[in-house]
Amino acid sequence: MxxxxxxxxxxxxxxxxxxxxxxxxxxxxxxxxxxxxxxxxxxxxxxxxxxxxxxxxxxxxxxxxxGLHCAAFVQQAIGELFLRQGDAGAASAPLVDAFVVQRRLGGRAAVARVAGLLGELHHAAGRRRTAPRCFHRSLSTCRRLGARDRAELVRARLRSLG
Structure with missing residues (x-):
């Protein structure tokens, strides 16, 4: 908390x-x-x-x-740390790994979160087509989960892409 x-x-x-x-x-x-x-x-x-x-x-x-599920959360944390430090290259592999594992295990909230992080990663790397796709995936998953606050954050991020 x-x-x-x-x-x-x-x-x-x-x-x-x-x-x-x-x-x-x-x-x-x-x-x-x-x-x-x-x-x-x-x-x-x-x-x-x-x-x-x-x-x-x-x-x-x-x-x-x-602990595959927990390891995916650690990978997510590592990827997010690198992303926040401006190192998109180092963030890529841990975030992709986390996404793949969470998707395979059915962790929908985690998939939504990591998809959003991947959107940020692709945006930071200048991948203007891939970033919105990741954000849309995150948004649709948030909507299915009823996570309105998280969905609004992702919608705002999509609007900021222009």
């Missing part, structure tokens, strides 16, 4: 406790998920190096556990 409100100072003690507890009880899956959120925290603090370190730890844990 604190991360969604973009309040990393409030989120930090909760995430520290969650990380400690997940290690204490040996829940590697939960540890990977907490690390993904810790990476978001570092991103909100403007600490890209620490974000990369945390995101780098999570895939190894998930590979060890064969």
């Amino acid at each position: 604190w991360l969604q409100r973009r309040d990393p100072a409030a989120a930090a003690p909760w995430l520290d406790g969650a990380l400690e507890l997940s290690r204490e009880i040996g829940d590697r899956h939960r540890e990977a998920q907490v690390r993904r959120r810790v990476a978001v925290l570092h991103g909100q603090r403007g600490e890209p190096h620490r974000t990369h370190v945390e995101l780098g730890r999570a895939p190894g844990i998930l590979d060890e556990l064969a």
